[in-house]
Amino acid sequence: MSTPSAPSTASAPAAPATPGPNTPSASAALLADTLLIFGRYLRQTLAARVGLVFGLLQPLLFLVLFGPLLREVPLGGKGDSWQTLVPGLLVQLGLFSAAFAGFGILIEKQQGILERMRVTPVSRVALLLGRVLKDIVQLLVQSLLLVLVGVAFGLRAPILGMLVGFGFVALMTASIASLSYALAMRVDSPQEFAPVVNSVNLPLMLLSGILLPMSLAPDWLDGLSRANPLRYVVLAVRSAFVGDYGGTVGTGALAALGLTAVSVPAAVRLFRRAGA
Amino acid sequence: MTPVIHTSGLARTFHTKRGTVEAVRGIDLTVPAGEILGFLGPNGAGKTTTLRMLTTLLAPTGGSAAVAGHDLLRDPAGVRRRIGYVAQSGGVDPGVSVREELTTQARLYRLDRAAARARTAELAAELDLADLLDRPCAALSGGQRRRLDIAMGLLHRPEVLFLDEPTTGLDPGSRVDLWALVRRIRDDWGTTVFLTTHYLDEADALADRLVVVDHGRVVAEGTAHALKTEYAGSPDASLQDAFIAITGRRVPAPAETPIAV
Numbered sequence: 001m002s003t004p005s006a007p008s009t010a011s012a013p014a015a016p017a018t019p020g021p022n023t024p025s026a027s028a029a030l031l032a033d034t035l036l037i038f039g040r041y042l043r044q045t046l047a048a049r050v051g052l053v054f055g056l057l058q059p060l061l062f063l064v065l066f067g068p069l070l071r072e073v074p075l076g077g078k079g080d081s082w083q084t085l086v087p088g089l090l091v092q093l094g095l096f097s098a099a100f101a102g103f104g105i106l107i108e109k110q111q112g113i114l115e116r117m118r119v120t121p122v123s124r125v126a127l128l129l130g131r132v133l134k135d136i137v138q139l140l141v142q143s144l145l146l147v148l149v150g151v152a153f154g155l156r157a158p159i160l161g162m163l164v165g166f167g168f169v170a171l172m173t174a175s176i177a178s179l180s181y182a183l184a185m186r187v188d189s190p191q192e193f194a195p196v197v198n199s200v201n202l203p204l205m206l207l208s209g210i211l212l213p214m215s216l217a218p219d220w221l222d223g224l225s226r227a228n229p230l231r232y233v234v235l236a237v238r239s240a241f242v243g244d245y246g247g248t249v250g251t252g253a254l255a256a257l258g259l260t261a262v263s264v265p266a267a268v269r270l271f272r273r274a275g276a
Numbered sequence: 277m278t279p280v281i282h283t284s285g286l287a288r289t290f291h292t293k294r295g296t297v298e299a300v301r302g303i304d305l306t307v308p309a310g311e312i313l314g315f316l317g318p319n320g321a322g323k324t325t326t327l328r329m330l331t332t333l334l335a336p337t338g339g340s341a342a343v344a345g346h347d348l349l350r351d352p353a354g355v356r357r358r359i360g361y362v363a364q365s366g367g368v369d370p371g372v373s374v375r376e377e378l379t380t381q382a383r384l385y386r387l388d389r390a391a392a393r394a395r396t397a398e399l400a401a402e403l404d405l406a407d408l409l410d411r412p413c414a415a416l417s418g419g420q421r422r423r424l425d426i427a428m429g430l431l432h433r434p435e436v437l438f439l440d441e442p443t444t445g446l447d448p449g450s451r452v453d454l455w456a457l458v459r460r461i462r463d464d465w466g467t468t469v470f471l472t473t474h475y476l477d478e479a480d481a482l483a484d485r486l487v488v489v490d491h492g493r494v495v496a497e498g499t500a501h502a503l504k505t506e507y508a509g510s511p512d513a514s515l516q517d518a519f520i521a522i523t524g525r526r527v528p529a530p531a532e533t534p535i536a537v
Contacts, residue, residue, distance in 0.1 A: 029386075036383050044372065108369070116367030116428065119331050120384040121356045 033123040037130020038137075041104075045138055055097045056142050059089040062211070063149060076215040079242035082155035087165060087237035088210040089150075090143050091230060094169045095205060097142070098176035099197050101135050102184030106193055109184070128181055128271040132264075135177040136170050143169045157241040164240035164249065168233050171256040178267035185270055208234050229255040280344055280436050280468045281307035281330065287338030287492075288325050299325040301492035302339060309435070312462055312469040314483030316476075318525045322492040323472050324440070330470070331361040331438050344435040357385070360429030364441040366421060367428065370414035374405060374424055377413060378431065385432035392431075399427045403457070419450030423457065430461070437461065439471040443478060451475075455482050476515040488522050496522045 045051060063086070070081035077084050108114045117127060143166055147155070180197065187193050207221075208214075208230035214222050225231045236252020239245070285302040300322040307313050317323045328334035330343055332352040340347070346354030368377045375396060382392035400406040403423045408416060416424060422442065429437055439458070443451040455478070461467050473479050479486055480500045488496040488503075496503060501511050508517035519525075 033384075036380070040376075040380050043376070044369075047371070110365075111369065112363045112365030112367035113369055115333060115363055115365075116361075116381075117384060118333060119356055119359070119361040120381070121353055121386060122384045 030123045030126055030129075033126030034130045034133060037122070037126050038133045039130075041131055041134040042137065045134065052138065052142065055138075056093070056145060058096065059093045059146055060149060062089055062092070063146065063153065066211075067150075067153060075213055077213050077238060077242075078244070079157075079238075080154075082150060082153065083157055083241045084213060084238055085211075086147060086150040086155050086157075087241050088208075088234055089146060090165055090169055090237060091172065091208065091234050092205060092210045093142060093146060094139055094172040095176060095201060095208075095210075095230065097139055098135060098173045099180050099201050101131070101177040102180035102182075102193065102197075103190065105131065105181055106184045106187070106190055109188075124271050125268050128178065128267055131181060132174055132177050136173045139169055139173045140166055158243045160245075161240035161243055164245065165237040168237050168240075168252065168256055171260050172230075172233060175256070175260040175263040178264045182263075182267040182270045204228060204230055207231065210234055213238075229259050232256075278309075278345070279306045280309045280311075281305060281341070281470065283330070283339065283341035285339030286326065286329060286336050286341050288322075288329055288334060289337045298492055300329070300336075303489065303492075303494055305487060305494065307436075307468060307470060309468055310462060310466050312458065312471070312482060312484045314479040314486045315470060315472045315489070316479055316486055316519070317489035318523050321490045321523075323489060325492075326489065327438060327440055327470075327472055331359060332356055333361075357432070358434055359436045359438060360432070360434035361438040362425045362429045362440065362442065364444060366425040368413040368421075368424060371412055373410055373412055374400075374416070375409040377424070378409075378427060381428050382431040387432065395431055399430060403427045417450075418446050419453060422446060422450070422454060426457065426461075430467075433465070434467065436468045436470060439469065441472055441474060444474065451478070458482060476519060480515045488519070490523045490525075 067082065067085050070085055073081065075081055075084045105114060114127070118124070147162055147165075183196060184193060187196070207225040207228045209217075209225060210230075214225045214231060217225065232252045232255035234252075236249045236256075239248035239252075283303050283305045285304065286300065287298070287302050288300040290297045290299055303322070303326055315323055315327070325334065329336045329348070330341065332348065332355050336349065340349065342348065343355045344358035346352075346358065348355055368374075378396040378399065379392045382395050383389070387395060396409075397406070400409055403426065405420065405423055405427060408420060408424075413421065413424065426437075426439070426442070429439075442458070443454050446454065458469055458471070459482070462469055471483070473482075483500070485499055486497065486503060487494055496507065498506070500515055503518045503522070504513045504515060505511045506518075507521040508514070
């Protein structure tokens with residue numbers, strides 16, 4: 001038996017039988033499928049308008065009932081107390097809404113909806129990305145409302161800084177919602193899902209300086225919070241809200257992009273694999 | 277004629293904390309085009325695992341299979357384009373309208389917008405859903421809901437329709453209606469139907485041929501007539517008696533079958 005030899009003509013690489021992940025038709029299908037899934041969930045969100053307001057309720061309550069207490073408190077940052085609080089509330093909104101995004105897919109799993117979609121030729125990745133895209137749009141609308149209420153209460157910040165803040169919300173939503181969907185794919189019931197999310201969320205929130213800046217913290221607490229990527233995101237949004245787009249925004253962008261670069265591909269892998 | 281489903285030693289092993297579970301030990305199955313096949317077995321026999329493998333929801337750990345002309349392992353996407361699957365739980369959102377579910381599902385099967393709308397109207401007329409299109413799915417009766425579930429699996433004119441326990445939870449009248457619908461789907465469109473059921477009367481009345489699985493293997497197959505003759509001694513015996521003789525167990529589904537033990 002002779003050993004298998006390389007094809008004599010090197011000019012014609014074998015064409016794959018089915019489009020690979022990088023062929024134009026596959027990316028076009030991925031895009032079309034993502035928009036289809038996005039549209040489905042956007043229509044559902046718009047139909048259930050209460051959901052939009054409900055997610056906003058907690059940060060709005062903080063803004064209205066807690067914000068005024070900070071007016072004269074020395075917070076140690078640049079700008080006034082609204083420029084410190086509203087960026088924190090934006091990150092809080094993004095964190096809590098996105099972290100519970102997976103709840104929806106958990107319900108759909110129980111109703112057989114996810115399985116019904118998975119036996120169609122729809123791109124497995126689009127089932128994730130379409131949902132994440134809808135979460136981003138929803139969070140951006142909610143963020144805009146939150147900022148507008150903030151302005152009504154006395155927040156003054158440059159438009160560009162607010163836009164940068166929204167950019168951070170979008171990145172955070174992409175990464176945290178992806179992780180939430182990944183968790184929802186791994187567990188079977190809301191009873192398993194909610195405790196995990198809660199036990200991660202609360203320390204993440206407290207250690208990010210969302211409500212009060214970490215500059216007020218003792219050294220050990222400050223040190224602990226440095227391990228939390230959200231700390232850098234909060235600092236970056238605060239910096240943008242006082243019109244400073246320097247190193248702090250850069251560090252925050254690195255943290256947010258790093259988080260996204262880890263969590264989105266991890267969730268994508270899980271959606272590809274789950275089932276077959 | 278090429279069979280629509282052909283499996284050879286199809287197997288699935290699960291690794292759990294308690295050890296290895298051989299849910300399906302090797303299924304050899306051939307289903308010709310246009311057949312209504314009844315897939316029976318006691319609980320835990322491997323019915324659901326087999327169905328999940330054939331519908332690409334679960335990767336086999338052994339053997340091979342071709343469904344609707346595509347290799348299950350190498351080309352699951354090709355299989356998905358040509359099969360419909362209706363799970364026991366259905367899979368429509370109670371809060372979404374019937375029309376929206378049907379058109380979105382058609383789009384997931386890569387029909388364009390106009391074709392999705394047209395096919396929705398066509399199937400709604402065929403399956404007596406036309407007056408219900410603008411209702412939320414939650415407002416449908418059990419029988420209507422089942423027809424919608426089946427319509428969801430037919431939008432792309434599949435070669436094979438997989439039905440998992442299609443009449444569980446339906447009242448007797450709706451069950452008989454559903455049997456007629458399944459026959460019509462096969463007779464009018466030539467669709468091969470692969471159905472699992474807990475009801476032996478349903479298997480007897482609806483399926484051209486039965487396959488009985490137990491302990492992850494096919495233990496008997498043939499027409500209801502042949503199984504009754506071979507295992508219960510007479511073509512006039514009940515399928516129940518044949519089933520007991522084959523599996524050594526009394527009924528396929530303790531929870532669902534209305535037979536006193």
